[in-house]
Amino acid sequence: MSLIEVSGDMLCSYCFKPSSAQITLKRCSRCYRVSYCSSECQTKDWDHRHKRFCPRFQEVNKYDFEVVGESCVTLAELLEHQEKRREILKSTKQNQHEPCEECSRTIFKNEVVCEVCYKTPYQARPIKPFESCPKCRLVRYCSDDCKSKLSTVHSQNACNVIALFHATERTEIDYFLGRKRKDGLMMPSLKKRVKYVPMASYTDWEHYNRELSREFKGTPDTSIIFDYIARDIQAHSPQAIVGLRQLSTQSRSFCCTVIAGLEKTIPRILTYTSLEIHVVGASHIELGLRGMTEDILHHCPALKKLHVRFIGPEALPTDLGSTYNRACTDCQAIGGSRICSSHPELYHDYMQKNPKHKPDLIVCLNSGHSDIGYFLSWTPTLVKILDLDVPAIFTEYSWEEADYETRRLRGMGARFVLELEENRWRGVIPIFNRGVQMNHGRVLYSSQVWYAVNGRT
Numbered sequence: 001m002s003l004i005e006v007s008g009d010m011l012c013s014y015c016f017k018p019s020s021a022q023i024t025l026k027r028c029s030r031c032y033r034v035s036y037c038s039s040e041c042q043t044k045d046w047d048h049r050h051k052r053f054c055p056r057f058q059e060v061n062k063y064d065f066e067v068v069g070e071s072c073v074t075l076a077e078l079l080e081h082q083e084k085r086r087e088i089l090k091s092t093k094q095n096q097h098e099p100c101e102e103c104s105r106t107i108f109k110n111e112v113v114c115e116v117c118y119k120t121p122y123q124a125r126p127i128k129p130f131e132s133c134p135k136c137r138l139v140r141y142c143s144d145d146c147k148s149k150l151s152t153v154h155s156q157n158a159c160n161v162i163a164l165f166h167a168t169e170r171t172e173i174d175y176f177l178g179r180k181r182k183d184g185l186m187m188p189s190l191k192k193r194v195k196y197v198p199m200a201s202y203t204d205w206e207h208y209n210r211e212l213s214r215e216f217k218g219t220p221d222t223s224i225i226f227d228y229i230a231r232d233i234q235a236h237s238p239q240a241i242v243g244l245r246q247l248s249t250q251s252r253s254f255c256c257t258v259i260a261g262l263e264k265t266i267p268r269i270l271t272y273t274s275l276e277i278h279v280v281g282a283s284h285i286e287l288g289l290r291g292m293t294e295d296i297l298h299h300c301p302a303l304k305k306l307h308v309r310f311i312g313p314e315a316l317p318t319d320l321g322s323t324y325n326r327a328c329t330d331c332q333a334i335g336g337s338r339i340c341s342s343h344p345e346l347y348h349d350y351m352q353k354n355p356k357h358k359p360d361l362i363v364c365l366n367s368g369h370s371d372i373g374y375f376l377s378w379t380p381t382l383v384k385i386l387d388l389d390v391p392a393i394f395t396e397y398s399w400e401e402a403d404y405e406t407r408r409l410r411g412m413g414a415r416f417v418l419e420l421e422e423n424r425w426r427g428v429i430p431i432f433n434r435g436v437q438m439n440h441g442r443v444l445y446s447s448q449v450w451y452a453v454n455g456r457t
Contacts, residue, residue, distance in 0.1 A: 002110070002169045002172070002173070003110045003138055003165075003166075003169060003432070004138075004166070004169050004170060005173075006106070006107050006110040006111055006112075007110075007112055008027070008032070008033050008034050008035055008112065009025060009027065009035050009129050010137070011025075011035075011173070012025060012035065012036050012037040012038075012041050013034035013035060013036060013041075013050070014036060014041035014045035014048070015037065015041050016173050016177060017037050018170065018236050020236075023037050024037075025037055026042075027129075028042070028050070028054065030054050030057075030058060031053075031054045031057035031058050031061065032061070032121070032122070032127045033053075033054075033061075034050060034053075052099065053089075056089045056090075056099055057089070059088050060085045060088050060089055060122070061122040061127070063084060063085065064081075064085075064120055064122040065122065065125060067084075068081055068120075069123060070119075070123050070124050071123075072118065072119060073118045073119065074118065075118060077118070078113065078118040082108040082109070085104075085108045085111075086101075086104040086105055086108055087104075089104045089107065089108075090104040110432075112129075112130055112140055113140065114130060114140055114141055114142035114143075115139045115140060115141060115146075115150060115153050115154055116141055116142075116149045116150060116152075116153055117142065117146055119142050121142070130142050131147065133150070133154060133159060135163050136159045136160075136162035136163040136165075136166055137163075137166055138162050138165070138166050139154050139159070139162060158443075161430055161443060162430075162432075163239075164242065164243075164246065165429065165430050165432075166237075167237045167239035167242060167243040167246075168242075168243040168246040168247060168429055169243075170235075170236055170237040170240075170243065171230075171235055171237050171239075171240045171243030171244055171246075171247065172184065172185075172243070172247055174233045174234065174235045174237070174240070175229070175233050175235075175244070175247070177233070178232060178233025178234060184247060184251060184288060185229075185244060185247040185248055186248075186289070186291045186292050187222075187225070187248050188255075188291060188292050188294040188295050188298070189212065189294070189295050189298045190328075191298065191330065192297070192298045192301065192330065192331060192336075193215070193298055193299060193300075193301055194301060195301065196270055196299075196301055197211075197299075198263060199256065199259050199260040199263055199424075199425070200260070200263060202424075204424065205425075205428065208256070209222065209249070222245065223241065226240075226241045226244040226245060226248075227241055229244055230244060246428055246429055247429075249428045250427050250428055250429045250446075251292055252292060252295065253425055253426060253427045253446065253447060254286065254289045254292055254447075255289075255292045255293060255295040255296050255299075256425035257363075257365070257393075257395060257423060257425045257426075257447050257450070258277065258296060258363055258393075259295070259296055259299050259300075260423075260424070260425055261361065261363065261391075261393035261418075261450070261452060262275075262296075262300075264393075264417070264418050264452060265361065265391030265393065265417050265418065265452050265454065266360065266361065266391060269300065270300070271302060272300065272303055272360070273302055273303060273304050273305065274303070274304060274305040274306075274307075275296075275300075275303055275305070275306050275307070275360050275361070276307045276308075276309070276357070276358075276359045276360050276361075277296075277306070277308045277309070277359060277360065277363060278308075278309050278311055278347070278357075278359040278361070278362045278363065279308060279309065279310045279311065279312075279364075279365070280311055280312060280347045280362055280363065280364045280367070280381065281311075281312045281347070281364055281365075281367045281369075281378075281381075282310035282312040282314065282315040282342070283312065283314040283315070284316070286310055286315075286365060287310055287315060287316070287342060290308065290310070290326075293306065293308050293326075293338060293340060294326070294327070294328060294338060297327060297331060297336060297338050298331075304334070304335055304336050304337070305336065305337050306327075306337070306338045306339070307338075307339040307340075307341070308338075308339070308340050309341050309343060309357065309359070310341070310342045311342075311345070311347050312343075312344070312345075312346070312347065313344060313345065313346060314344070315342040315343055315344050316344055317342050317344065322339070322341035322342070323339065323341075324339070325337045325338065325339065326338045326339065326340055346377065346380070346381060347381040347384060347385070348380040348381045348383070348384040351384055351388070352384075358388060358390065359388070359390055360390065360391075361390065361391050361392070361393070362385055362388070362390060362391070362392035362393070363393055364385075364392065364394045364395070365395050365447055366395055366396060366397055366446055366447060367395075367396070367405075368401065369381075369382065369405060369408075370396075370401050370402075370404040370405045370408065371401075382409065382412060383412070385453075386409075386412060386413070386414055386455055386456050387455075388455075389454065389455035389456075390454065391417060391452060391453075391454045392453050392454070393418070393450060393451070393452040394450060394451055394452070394453075395423060395446075395447035395448075395449065395450040396447075396448065396449055397431065397444040397445070397446065398444055398448065398449070399420070399448075402420050402449045402450075402451060403420065405451075406451055412456075413456040413457055414455075414456060414457070415453060415454055415455050415456055415457045416451065416452070416453055417452050417453065418450070418451050418452035419451060420449060420451040421449065421450065421451070422448070422449055423447050423448060423449055423450040425447070426446065426447045426448045426449075427445045427446035427447055427448075428445065429445070429446075430443040430444065430445060431443070431444045431445065431446065
């Protein structure tokens with residue numbers, strides 16, 4: 001669930017039409033957590049989903065009013081209350097999967113909160129919606145007093161970032177509704193490169209996209225493509241073209257990080273004609289980007305055969321199977337192949353069963369193996385990665401997470417071939433997390449920092 005969905009007053013909770021001058025949304029009169037553009041949508045959503053959420057939401061609202069009360073709270077207290085709200089919301093019935101642990105976590109991570117005093121709208125009676133920052137529309141305040149203090153916690157720069165984030169989220173919803181595709185916007189390169197161009201030669205995303213357009217003459221400018229898509233999906237945001245560019249770049253971050261990682265860790269990558277890459281700890285996020293692996297095949301002129309294995313407990317099997325050639329027709333015409341296979345098991349278990357599937361590169365994106373909750377499950381996998389004695393790149397959301405990981409790996413005797421540094425090819429869509437805000441005070445991005453190891457010292 002996105003910030004826009006969780007806000008409860010920015011779009012219809014069933015058809016996702018946004019609030020506008022033409023569409024007046026009406027809140028659910030029982031929980032006040034969702035809104036609808038019509039009684040028809042409200043009836044459909046009740047049968048579809050809301051009848052399971054509404055009673056639980058009412059219990060959460062009761063907790064906010066009776067336990068938290070109308071007083072302001074600190075950020076630390078807010079995070080504690082959010083944990084309690086998650087426990088109240090998630091279903092305890094064995095035969096009822098919603099509300100689940102994951103959606104409970106997402107809802108309260110993105111819930112409406114006064115940016116100044118950290119109140120929620122549900123601490124007072126009657127329940128009244130909070131006002132929004134007129135520019136970004138996602139940051140809220142609960143009173144005139146908090147409005148007067150908003151600029152002290154909501155800078156112009158932060159507002160610009162959040163406004164872009166809002167446009168991107170709204171455009172992503174419109175793209176899903178218009179194209180009926182869950183895997184999001186992906187625009188892999190159309191042709192294989194004749195000459196290898198090192199990723200290190202590009203200064204940033206803008207430079208990369210500009211040079212790519214120049215290289216493939218005859219290909220329509222991306223602005224023209226995005227304008228067509230925006231009109232085709234009937235995008236609601238006036239910044240839809242910018243939003244589409246953000247979504248496209250976000251999906252490209254995966255393959256560009258991998259290509260740059262190959263350059264950093266395999267000096268002779270230019271000579272490789274076949275390549276096997278293992279994406280370890282893969283989830284639906286990485287699997288949803290498998291279409292972008294075409295860029296890896298296209299970027300390396302000598303490369304003919306690419307096999308990307310997505311390995312991890314959440315790596316559900318793909319609909320086309322593990323041997324389907326996904327390479328473009330031009331690549332297939334010259335004997336090229338691109339295989340993407342999924343293996344839903346822990347990496348060390350997989351490699352024990354399949355020792356011949358030794359990779360050329362291991363990729364662990366935003367693994368979070370520093371988290372105490374994942375520490376034990378990741379330990380045998382890290383041991384196996386080091387035992388394989390092949391390059392392995394790791395990315396993380398923050399310097400703090402990655403620093404802890406590198407210290408842990410050094411303690412295991414890992415040999416570093418790339419020290420911890422900023423990843424030029426990180427994601428571009430910000431991730432808002434109040435827990436991180438309390439500890440580090442900044443916005444995060446996927447694969448923001450990275451490092452690489454190769455066996456042991």
